[in-house]
Amino acid sequence: MSDPAVVHNAALHELAPGVHAWIQPDGSWFINNAGAICGTDGVVLVDTCTTASRTSAFLSAVAEATDGAPITAVVNTHVHPDHTFGNCLLPKSTVVIGHPDTRAGLLGPTYLDTPPSFWSPPLPLDGLVARPPTVTCQGGLTLHTGEHTVEVHHPGYPAHTSGDLFTWLPRERILFAGDLVFDGITPLALAGSLSGARRALSLLRTFEPEIVVPGHGPVLTGAVAIRRCFNLLDGYLAHVLALADDGIRTGRPALDMAADLDATYESWLDSERIVLNLHRAYAEQNAPGFTFDRDTAFADAMRLVGGPIPCCV
Numbered sequence: 001m002s003d004p005a006v007v008h009n010a011a012l013h014e015l016a017p018g019v020h021a022w023i024q025p026d027g028s029w030f031i032n033n034a035g036a037i038c039g040t041d042g043v044v045l046v047d048t049c050t051t052a053s054r055t056s057a058f059l060s061a062v063a064e065a066t067d068g069a070p071i072t073a074v075v076n077t078h079v080h081p082d083h084t085f086g087n088c089l090l091p092k093s094t095v096v097i098g099h100p101d102t103r104a105g106l107l108g109p110t111y112l113d114t115p116p117s118f119w120s121p122p123l124p125l126d127g128l129v130a131r132p133p134t135v136t137c138q139g140g141l142t143l144h145t146g147e148h149t150v151e152v153h154h155p156g157y158p159a160h161t162s163g164d165l166f167t168w169l170p171r172e173r174i175l176f177a178g179d180l181v182f183d184g185i186t187p188l189a190l191a192g193s194l195s196g197a198r199r200a201l202s203l204l205r206t207f208e209p210e211i212v213v214p215g216h217g218p219v220l221t222g223a224v225a226i227r228r229c230f231n232l233l234d235g236y237l238a239h240v241l242a243l244a245d246d247g248i249r250t251g252r253p254a255l256d257m258a259a260d261l262d263a264t265y266e267s268w269l270d271s272e273r274i275v276l277n278l279h280r281a282y283a284e285q286n287a288p289g290f291t292f293d294r295d296t297a298f299a300d301a302m303r304l305v306g307g308p309i310p311c312c313v
């Protein structure tokens with residue numbers, strides 16, 4: 001039997017003693033990063049993965065790195081399937097922590113009830129059931145395991161989604177950013193807010209992290225790499241807001257405006273997200289006569305790529 005971790009080319013990286021990041025290349029649709037913080041009181045995870053096989057590979061790697069230490073808690077950074085659908089594979093005794101909106105979202109209906117038709121091939125969701133958080137966190141909370149302090153924060157406003165949580169390890173100065181940060185992959189604010197996503201980046205900068213684990217993409221190490229990534233993301237979000245302004249002023253729909261995406265961002269993975277982000281920006285800027293609808297936004301994304309969006313989860 002092949003090793004799923006090898007098949008997926010994912011790997012667990014020890015960022016500091018007991019602090020691990022599960023990095024899954026290439027970080028495109030549904031291929032997320034996760035984390036594991038191991039101390040004498042057990043393991044705290046940051047997120048699970050989309051599919052049963054990807055989550056099993058993650059959990060096997062964590063068990064090997066931590067000598068099978070018990071997983072006491074998982075922090076879901078937000079509701080999306082790539083960060084939560086693997087929750088059901090954790091032991092029953094693991095406490096699942098998330099924002100109230102993550103709990104509400106996983107109470108359903110989810111893609112497990114109604115598989116989406118936006119991606120091709122269809123998402124392999126066999127063997128999964130939704131497992132919502134049983135502890136909700138709206139402001140913040142702090143977990144402790146051995147010498148590790150694990151702070152969980154909500155920005156206080158919608159950004160990637162309405163229920164983002166990020167995890168900050170003050171002693172190690174490591175930030176697990178969830179999907180408030182992407183590196184080399186187009187950020188997405190369809191379910192949140194572009195201006196909120198910009199504010200969240202400013203907030204994350206104030207922590208002065210030395211290492212950032214993005215929700216998707218490689219680990220960022222050092223102030224220069226972090227600043228570079230955050231500046232690029234902020235530039236993209238500002239560009240989308242400016243395109244939306246222009247589209248609203250000239251009466252052009254989101255799909256038309258997507259063609260004006262700056263070439264700087266065309267090389268990022270999942271660049272079709274431009275049209276999804278424009279739909280959110282039109283809603284955010286109260287475009288006259290525009291009603292936000294997720295399925296309509298995805299229909300535009302499929303028009304942009306000429307069919308269902310390729311996905312290799």
Ligand SMILES: [Zn+2]
Pocket residue numbers: 030032080082083179215216
């Ligand atoms: Zn994600």
